Amino acid sequence: MNNKIRVRIAPSPTGFMHIGTARTALFNWMFAKQHNGAFLLRIEDTDKDRSKKEFEDDIIKNLAWLGLEHDEFYRQSEHIENHTVNLKKLLDSNKAFWCAHTIKELEIEAEQQRAAKEPPRHICEHRDIGRTDGIIRLRNDATDSIVINDMIRGDITYDPRLFGDISLAKNISEPLYNFVVTVDDFDAKISHVIRGEDHITNTPKQILIGRALGFSEPMWAHLPLLLAKDRTKLSKRNGGLSVGDCRESGYIREAIINFIALLGWHPKDEIGEVLDLETITKEFDITRAQRGGAIVDTEKLDWLNREHIKRLPPDEQIKIAEPFISADLKKQIESRVDKYISAVMPRITKLTEINAAIKSIIDIPEYNADLLLWKGKIDRIKAKEILESILSDITDIETADVSLASLIKKEGTGPVLWPLRVSLSGNAISPSPYELLYALGLDEARARVRIAISKLDA
Numbered sequence: 001m002n003n004k005i006r007v008r009i010a011p012s013p014t015g016f017m018h019i020g021t022a023r024t025a026l027f028n029w030m031f032a033k034q035h036n037g038a039f040l041l042r043i044e045d046t047d048k049d050r051s052k053k054e055f056e057d058d059i060i061k062n063l064a065w066l067g068l069e070h071d072e073f074y075r076q077s078e079h080i081e082n083h084t085v086n087l088k089k090l091l092d093s094n095k096a097f098w099c100a101h102t103i104k105e106l107e108i109e110a111e112q113q114r115a116a117k118e119p120p121r122h123i124c125e126h127r128d129i130g131r132t133d134g135i136i137r138l139r140n141d142a143t144d145s146i147v148i149n150d151m152i153r154g155d156i157t158y159d160p161r162l163f164g165d166i167s168l169a170k171n172i173s174e175p176l177y178n179f180v181v182t183v184d185d186f187d188a189k190i191s192h193v194i195r196g197e198d199h200i201t202n203t204p205k206q207i208l209i210g211r212a213l214g215f216s217e218p219m220w221a222h223l224p225l226l227l228a229k230d231r232t233k234l235s236k237r238n239g240g241l242s243v244g245d246c247r248e249s250g251y252i253r254e255a256i257i258n259f260i261a262l263l264g265w266h267p268k269d270e271i272g273e274v275l276d277l278e279t280i281t282k283e284f285d286i287t288r289a290q291r292g293g294a295i296v297d298t299e300k301l302d303w304l305n306r307e308h309i310k311r312l313p314p315d316e317q318i319k320i321a322e323p324f325i326s327a328d329l330k331k332q333i334e335s336r337v338d339k340y341i342s343a344v345m346p347r348i349t350k351l352t353e354i355n356a357a358i359k360s361i362i363d364i365p366e367y368n369a370d371l372l373l374w375k376g377k378i379d380r381i382k383a384k385e386i387l388e389s390i391l392s393d394i395t396d397i398e399t400a401d402v403s404l405a406s407l408i409k410k411e412g413t414g415p416v417l418w419p420l421r422v423s424l425s426g427n428a429i430s431p432s433p434y435e436l437l438y439a440l441g442l443d444e445a446r447a448r449v450r451i452a453i454s455k456l457d458a
Helices: 019-034 053-066 076-092 103-115 177-187 197-213 243-248 253-261 277-283 298-311 314-324 327-347 351-362 380-393 397-403 405-411 413-425 433-440 442-457
Strands: 006-009 038-043 072-075 096-099 135-138 146-150 154-158 166-171 192-196 219-223
Touching (some): 019 192, 019 219, 019 243, 019 253, 038 053, 053 243, 072 076, 146 219, 154 197, 192 197, 197 219, 253 277, 253 298, 298 327, 314 351, 327 433, 380 413, 397 405, 433 442
Parallel strands (some): 006 038, 192 219
Antiparallel strands (some): 096 135, 135 166
């Protein structure tokens, strides 16, 4: 095996990129980075009927958006000639043969094996009669156990006789999955194959094919399946989250990376769960990946997204939020866009909530004057007195906290900031009064305080 670490992600462009593919890409990318190796992107596009350019573009775009840039790129379809060369090599050396059994004959054979409670396999009587039609199969005469040295699961042993003669290609120019992957991985000098658990049963077949071709064997690591909350398998055909949908729903890349990293792997307890890519890569150990299935919990994703948004620097919050604000709303708040964003960002879960959050500040609801009375510990007279002092003290938004310091020291934090919060927002729950002041601006804030005072007079 080659000494340089080389790993790959090999998605088929038959659907939009889902988080399972993203998780596999992340684990491969981190493994390569840790070992100063190479991360390859191979588009497996030999399924001509289902492969589409839009899906390939989606894979490339979302991997780049996640920050998982590849070092090398190619498409499987570009290597068909090499696949054919290797098929001919096996045919010429009598390690492969043509099988002309019909689909109906194979279905009958499989039904008989199920009835006899035998493993489904095809041991072909065409292997020695020199046919030149049908499909191409590997002559499987192996009897010694195949042991997969899995970096996550330990040794996994298979009896090669369970597989029969393995299908390699529909014809000389249409190779099938297990053959193509084996050839491509060897040609790309892949040192470690890190992929989902659903590929475990393909691995012994690929080992047999590789041995027949004289290939060196890579190291193997099979990641746990992603499961829905009901513990059914999650996939792009079964309700799996696509990365594109996550982006459009307002999840940020830091949260998605953090979320998928924790699907089947956990860091040391003392570093917590809210992690950036640099920390995850530093802490990552492929041998510590779990064996059991990983539950995809969108509530956890929501929590991580909220935490990562709160931790972004203000200028970065503004940068990622602006594309989600409607044109009409931007026009309405004009030069104060960044201030409104700063006010609401610490309290949103997804970026798609930002329009509603900003509107909740702009469109103050009708409220009862009693809401202005902090915990019932101040009466209307005291609340009015405090709000009038606020009007007198605040003449510059930028120094509002300093201007209110003396009043707060005299009356207490709650009795001052509570009626200010309510007068600015009309709600018991809202951004802080200082954030509201900065968002609304001096004139609008003072106007709202005056309205509150008039309610107390009523």
